[in-house]
Amino acid sequence: MRTLIRMELLKLRKRRMTWIMLGMLVGLRLAGTAFSVFWSSQAGVEPEIRERILASATLPNTIPDALNFIAGLGAFLLAILTAASMGSEYSWGTLRAIIGSGVPRSRFLAAKLIALSTAAVAYTVVPLVIVVGAAVPMAWLLDRPIMASGIDGPWVGDVLLMMARTVLPLLAQVAMAFAITVVTRSQAAGVGVALAATFVEPLAALVLDMLGGALAAIADYLLLVNAQALMQYNGFGTVQVPQGTLSQTHAVLVILDWMALYVTTALLVFRRRDIEVRSAA
Amino acid sequence: MVMTDGRAVLRGRGTRDERVLDTVLRVEGLTKRYGRRVAVQGLALKLRRGEVLGLLGPNGAGKTTAIAMILGLVRPDAGTIEILGVDATRERERALRRVGAIIESPSFYPYLSGIDNLRVLALARGGVPERRFAEVLELVGLTGRERERVSSYSLGMRQRLAIAGALLHQPELLILDEPTNGLDPQGMAEIRQLILRLAAEGQTILLCSHLLYEVQQVCDRVVILSQGQVVAEGDVEELLAQRTRTALRVDDPPRAIELLSEVEWIERIEQEGDLLLLTMPSERQFELSALLHAHGIAVGELRVQSRTLEEFFLDVTGPSTTPGGRGVA
Ligand SMILES: Nc1ncnc2c1ncn2[C@@H]1O[C@H](COP(=O)(O)OP(=O)(O)OP(=O)(O)O)[C@@H](O)[C@H]1O
Numbered sequence A: 001m002r003t004l005i006r007m008e009l010l011k012l013r014k015r016r017m018t019w020i021m022l023g024m025l026v027g028l029r030l031a032g033t034a035f036s037v038f039w040s041s042q043a044g045v046e047p048e049i050r051e052r053i054l055a056s057a058t059l060p061n062t063i064p065d066a067l068n069f070i071a072g073l074g075a076f077l078l079a080i081l082t083a084a085s086m087g088s089e090y091s092w093g094t095l096r097a098i099i100g101s102g103v104p105r106s107r108f109l110a111a112k113l114i115a116l117s118t119a120a121v122a123y124t125v126v127p128l129v130i131v132v133g134a135a136v137p138m139a140w141l142l143d144r145p146i147m148a149s150g151i152d153g154p155w156v157g158d159v160l161l162m163m164a165r166t167v168l169p170l171l172a173q174v175a176m177a178f179a180i181t182v183v184t185r186s187q188a189a190g191v192g193v194a195l196a197a198t199f200v201e202p203l204a205a206l207v208l209d210m211l212g213g214a215l216a217a218i219a220d221y222l223l224l225v226n227a228q229a230l231m232q233y234n235g236f237g238t239v240q241v242p243q244g245t246l247s248q249t250h251a252v253l254v255i256l257d258w259m260a261l262y263v264t265t266a267l268l269v270f271r272r273r274d275i276e277v278r279s280a281a
Numbered sequence B: 001m002v003m004t005d006g007r008a009v010l011r012g013r014g015t016r017d018e019r020v021l022d023t024v025l026r027v028e029g030l031t032k033r034y035g036r037r038v039a040v041q042g043l044a045l046k047l048r049r050g051e052v053l054g055l056l057g058p059n060g061a062g063k064t065t066a067i068a069m070i071l072g073l074v075r076p077d078a079g080t081i082e083i084l085g086v087d088a089t090r091e092r093e094r095a096l097r098r099v100g101a102i103i104e105s106p107s108f109y110p111y112l113s114g115i116d117n118l119r120v121l122a123l124a125r126g127g128v129p130e131r132r133f134a135e136v137l138e139l140v141g142l143t144g145r146e147r148e149r150v151s152s153y154s155l156g157m158r159q160r161l162a163i164a165g166a167l168l169h170q171p172e173l174l175i176l177d178e179p180t181n182g183l184d185p186q187g188m189a190e191i192r193q194l195i196l197r198l199a200a201e202g203q204t205i206l207l208c209s210h211l212l213y214e215v216q217q218v219c220d221r222v223v224i225l226s227q228g229q230v231v232a233e234g235d236v237e238e239l240l241a242q243r244t245r246t247a248l249r250v251d252d253p254p255r256a257i258e259l260l261s262e263v264e265w266i267e268r269i270e271q272e273g274d275l276l277l278l279t280m281p282s283e284r285q286f287e288l289s290a291l292l293h294a295h296g297i298a299v300g301e302l303r304v305q306s307r308t309l310e311e312f313f314l315d316v317t318g319p320s321t322t323p324g325g326r327g328v329a
């Protein structure tokens, strides 16, 4: 199993797409911050908004804000990475080479999921570290304290919790894209359906909410609704969440359930199905 | 039709266990259906250590499907597969540990270099030492090119890299599915040389191909598949000997045909210009000549045509084949 995980990590590490998307995540966040800071220095920007932008560019607020950004774009990019990683095994025919060498199907899937989960963690940690690093010169440029006050108590634990709240939905996203790709055996379908879900789900949640009653309750069990609810709790110390936000326990349990559902589906389908040996026409 | 039963399976003496291990691959009753279409029907194969067996058949005969079942990629509808005494349908991982295979076209991660692709395969296997990479690269003649991306490789290089990958863990059984597919004559010759070299070193090989020339050169024994069924099997030499044709020129062909179609040991009579081509055991040519003479038919020419596997193949797999039948064409 360890060698299989090493195999999957090697494939991910040497793939340019992995790094391009990580670069996008970091680059877009930094560029976005730089742009909004620049924009806030223009005349006519309300001081309140300017203050919020500058706070978001520096510590400590830059941490939850960056994680919010990662949760959004990162989920997108990880869906693509996951679908590409599994989908190309089908399209390149490498799946038959690997499975045909005697690797048990379930172990292959597990190793791939673990490697992709590692990528999800890296997609959270690496941009965060860089953003935090960039916040220091930013504070100096803006002539603000490196670490604005307002934090009382231990903040390292808070940061770790925030990261966990970000990674969990990302893992669910990986599981979803993975399951769709395994079931459809297509990278395009994996990316397409995973991305479509990101748009359709909030819409569905909205419609269900409007219909009210029992239907509105269904929305409480949608993946993204819970992912978003969980992100609401990101912050330092005691965080004030809006009224009616789902509880953290509820959100975590629902997300874990979705993950279990996706992983089990992928496993069951993959184990039962023949591996196509005819070359792609 | 030749329906040789896979004759002596167990070679030599020794205890029962040793003899069982002498059979590297044993397949029985292997069947796969896709809906109504039968891809493989009741296939039986036996492969002894050191033997090179050709699995021959036209496109769509079911060769790849058969291998896919042996490798556990495709689930058989019926049949048993035993590799080195291990039931491959029950203990796939253990059974495949000593098998190396290429199936269908060579498949790699195009963004990885040749050596990284080998590394991936080695990690899938586990327990392959790094120094083995250089050995297999040397063996297939890719030394010096291993750091280039596979996407820049020619098809011939990919085929060779695939064989290198299949040899990484020094398998006892090497399965090659159309290893020269898509190659130019030069590339084909290179691969054939490589297979011959491996065979000479005692490597047990199951070689699938629709190229008879290739199989004739490389294999000890062939199994010929057509539409999922074994239509002939046996030693290459013997198969050819059994199916030689005798070319005959006589003064009165219609009468000769009439006479000879009553003869039991003449399996088939074809007419080609003024030549009659008889499918019959070559050792009965004197008998043939005497018979014609006795009926007053003058013989101008009588010669045994040795046939290539190619002709034989077309004969047993061709659409006009009437198994076991005889007739005038
Ligand atoms: N997944 C599948 N679904 C439906 N039919 C299939 C499938 N795979 C193979 N077949 C059919 O099974 C038959 C055998 O195919 P197979 O690929 O094993 O032939 P082959 O002998 O390897 O041919 P080739 O020389 O073209 O490689 C063909 O008729 C093919 O169309």
Ligand SMILES: [Mg+2]
Residues within 6 Å of the ligand: B063, B064, B065, B104, B177, B178
């Ligand atoms: Mg084939």
